[in-house]
Amino acid sequence: MKIETLTDGRRTILKLDGRLDVTWAEHVLNSALELLRGGRHELRMDASGLQYLSSAGIRVLIRIRREVSAVQGSFAIVNPSPFVENALRMSGLGELLECDTPEQDAPDTGTGDVAGAPCSGSAVQKGRGDIDVAGIQVDVHPLGAGAMLRVQATARWRPWTPVQDTDVVNLPFPRPVFGLGIGAAGVDAGDSCSRFGEFAALAGCLSWLPAGGGDTPDYLVEAERFTPSIFAIQGLVAEGAFSHLLRFRPVDKTGLLPLSSLFGQALEVTGADSVAMVCIAEIEGLVGAALSRSPGLMTTADSPGGFPQIRDWMAFCGERVHARHSALLVAFVSRRPDAAVAPYLVPLSSTPGLFAHTHAVVFPFRPLPEGVIDLEPHVRMFFETVEPVDLLHLIEDDRPAVGLGQSTFLRGACWCAPFSAGKGGAL
Amino acid sequence: MLTSTAGTGGKSMMLEIRGLRKTFFPDTPNEVRALQGIDLDLSEGCFAAIIGTNGSGKSTLLNAVAGSFLPDQGTVRIDGVEITRWEEYRRAQYVGRVFQNPFAGTAAGMTIAENIGLAMRRGLSRGLRPALPRQVRDAMADRVRTLGMGLENRLDNPIGTLSGGQRQALTLLMATWLKPRLLLLDEHTAALDPKSAAQVAALTREIIEREHLTALMVTHSMQQAVQLPNRIIMMHQGRIVRQYSESEMARVRVPELLAAFDRIRRREQLDPAVSDILGRQYL
């Protein structure tokens, strides 16, 4: 990203060249704030060289507009490419494009109140059961009797075959849909190919870790007519209603909930063989790995066939990480995986007979209210107030003696339901 | 329309290193592969910092360029001239150096003026030491004045009477007196107190910019790495593992460098057993 500052009378033009994504968002914001601090209150952003705009970038634009209007200045985007213009319009920021009218009181496009969690059942039902895991209290809240999820493997690349054009599928994630996989958001499939990494999506929020782009996840948040979507090469996608909410918390100092116990709980309360879930939880320690180089860059000559080449393609956490942070989890678990999803679930070494696939988006800690809560506003609160700091594909490190074990949690909320696997293709 | 090619911006290459390798104590239990295939280009006027863990080969790389030893493999070119097999003294006409130790670059018993006199005749025989004509002394004082340390009034004091920071500032001035094609700095502020270190760091940038020098600076200070140069080269175990280009420098801050080191550390932890786990558990 290159920023050029030009002066045009009272106006100052910030000319951006490159991608306004999470990597550059703060730098662009600081450049604008620095100008404001220097008394330049009439800002224009020349977007002719702006190739891409993510939600992190859009958030920066909103922030600049807010700061500018606080000093009665003006701010507008000029010369946007069709992609940028569309991204702004879809996010309800079309008025930022009306370049020659100084802004008045444009309010922030908050997402406002949203009624009900999309995936939750119609009403909280009576009859809640309490279960004890060692040191952990689990409260079970039935949400909707008979609620089910439909799960599909919508993109089907598997490591480590070279990625074909036909492996790439554009997956939209409107609010009621959640899922995980490997992909990258971008202008088009070709643009994304060098950045494929782990992603997770829930409640209209999509976060992915662009491989090779440092360590910070990027994200897209649903707004007005904008629906986050990602060019995925692998994707497990769920839609439907949740049947249960589990709330868990430690009852003594030793109380910890291993991920496999949470899976066990979910299978038990739903009485199902296959469960899909999303979860907001305080982390005790995560164990996982993530792509550090996009599989889109694989060639037959340069591929992660094994050790040590794997080091160029994947990053391992190396220790139990992100204690005291919050995680948003998306997980698929099964005792008897249906053939349609079986290739995307792996056996858990801690729990023979259980197969799962879990991605965790890590945020700075935020507390949750007690009791029955809705998924969506709480998920969105994370994306709207703090930024994701990491994204991991969780694994169980069963190396003798030095193994890091599995991921564990202290307290949280888990929405789940039995799932049936559908055939691939559109939902 | 003017278009600039990515990276070099059309400028000529001042330093070109290709496939440089150096192993100390080969085929012994103490074998150290200090440089394991270094490729590096510095365009004219580029100021690059080299950062890296202890023993990653930073000093060895600088020594190889300066000619302290001959590499096992690879080539070094300065300003288009291949100097790989040149003796160290022959390279001195191209290369200025400042080391960590403030006492290494100057002769303690000689005066400031005499030390600078040597620097002015770099590459010439050491035997010749004619007295300095008046106008040369004045020019010398003018340049020493740019250090802002008042040393121009002490040209006849022995250099051994100066503080470490003052000596290092003078060494820097002497190393750049004849505008070397390449300036090599090896942790040249590390032995100084924080205030002198900051002063010498600022001076370094000033001189490099003013003289439009091409420079390679080894540093352990992440702060210096993000503030001074226009490029960062990160080394680990004899290899360049990451570079921050001129355009990336605008946003790179210390935490990002620390995170990059952390990634390197984690990379090591991906051992064959973890590789096996990923083989079973990664989709």
Ligand SMILES: Nc1ncnc2c1ncn2[C@@H]1O[C@H](COP(=O)(O)OP(=O)(O)OP(=O)(O)O)[C@@H](O)[C@H]1O
């Ligand atoms: N002359 C030498 N003889 C033998 N081994 C050497 C020699 N010079 C360097 N080494 C070894 O080569 C490796 C790289 O050393 P080098 O001094 O280049 O590291 P460095 O990156 O400068 O480290 P530091 O940050 O500690 O200065 C080390 O293991 C060192 O012990």
Ligand SMILES: [Mg+2]
């Ligand atoms: Mg060294």
